[in-house]
Amino acid sequence: MATQRNLDETTITDAVVDQFAGTPDPRLKHIMTSLVRHLHDFAREVNLTEDEWFQGIDFLTRTGHTCSDTRQEFILLSDALGLSQLVVAQNHKRAPAATEQTVFGPFHIEGATPQPDGANIAESMPGDPLFVTAQVTGIDGTPIVGATVDVWHADAEGFYDLQDPNWSRDEMRLRAVFQTNTDGRFSFRTIQPSAYPIPTDGPVGEMLQATNRSAMRPAHVHFRVSAPSYDTLITHIFVAGDRWLESDAVFGVRSSCIADFIRREANETAPDGSKPPQPFYTLDYTFRLQPI
Numbered sequence: 001m002a003t004q005r006n007l008d009e010t011t012i013t014d015a016v017v018d019q020f021a022g023t024p025d026p027r028l029k030h031i032m033t034s035l036v037r038h039l040h041d042f043a044r045e046v047n048l049t050e051d052e053w054f055q056g057i058d059f060l061t062r063t064g065h066t067c068s069d070t071r072q073e074f075i076l077l078s079d080a081l082g083l084s085q086l087v088v089a090q091n092h093k094r095a096p097a098a099t100e101q102t103v104f105g106p107f108h109i110e111g112a113t114p115q116p117d118g119a120n121i122a123e124s125m126p127g128d129p130l131f132v133t134a135q136v137t138g139i140d141g142t143p144i145v146g147a148t149v150d151v152w153h154a155d156a157e158g159f160y161d162l163q164d165p166n167w168s169r170d171e172m173r174l175r176a177v178f179q180t181n182t183d184g185r186f187s188f189r190t191i192q193p194s195a196y197p198i199p200t201d202g203p204v205g206e207m208l209q210a211t212n213r214s215a216m217r218p219a220h221v222h223f224r225v226s227a228p229s230y231d232t233l234i235t236h237i238f239v240a241g242d243r244w245l246e247s248d249a250v251f252g253v254r255s256s257c258i259a260d261f262i263r264r265e266a267n268e269t270a271p272d273g274s275k276p277p278q279p280f281y282t283l284d285y286t287f288r289l290q291p292i
């Protein structure tokens with residue numbers, strides 16, 4: 001047992017670790033011990049002052065106060081520090097043929113409306129039409145029938161519905177749930193997403209500004225694809241050529257998730273057989289799920 005008295009900035013670490021010695025759950029003991037060691041090493045490495053310690057406490061307090069039913073500033077902080085993508089990467093090691101996992105992000109809502117194949121999920125919303133055709137397969141290319149596909153994305157201005165202070169749950173926009181058909185396919189119509197900044201009006205925004213970091217995320221559409229016997233795929237499909245692909249504020253870009261959103265001219269035939277009177281985009285993508 002390390003001494004518990006007359007502790008200095010070096011001996012205090014073992015003293016604290018010793019106090020966790022009786023933790024019954026071995027995993028919790030491992031996590032708490034490691035957390036204390038890293039936290040103390042950090043404070044020693046930067047020679048943390050009392051002012052800086054208090055600024056840190058204040059920052060975390062304000063981060064908590066910024067959270068609400070529709071805003072999770074702690075997850076945003078984890079995202080902006082690369083912790084979320086680190087945890088995703090180490091928990092979803094995939095075969096090279098499988099579509100890669102990315103951060104979930106704070107803007108998903110459970111219970112979006114199920115939509116039939118081909119539905120327009122952006123009815124009367126401004127923006128360039130986007131026609132998505134997609135297939136869900138295993139890593140060997142076998143179509144997965146009846147997979148559940150949750151889709152969500154920002155509008156042409158870069159905002160999610162729930163960021164509107166007057167938003168309520170019965171006004172979901174740019175969200176839907178689809179089921180893959182007997183060929184493992186699904187399709188829908190929406191609008192072309194745009195790049196957008198992560199929310200900067202809270203403590204995370206302050207951190208980005210103080211450190212001269214960009215808040216921008218490259219344009220993308222989010223997908224969550226689940227099917228029995230497969231690892232649920234949470235990913236985004238990014239627009240190839242987007243200027244922010246190399247500096248995503250939350251470190252979520254994977255090469256296998258960048259796709260061509262092809263621009264078509266007005267009156268060309270769209271995948272649903274219509275001839276939109278304005279220019280539009282098409283995306284065709286195959287999601288390859290990793291078996292469990």
Ligand code: BEZ
Pocket residue numbers: 076079103104105106107198199217250
């Ligand atoms: C998003 O893509 O919706 C997102 C992900 C992480 C942080 C902020 C937004």
Ligand code: FE
Pocket residue numbers: 105107153154220222
């Ligand atoms: Fe997003």
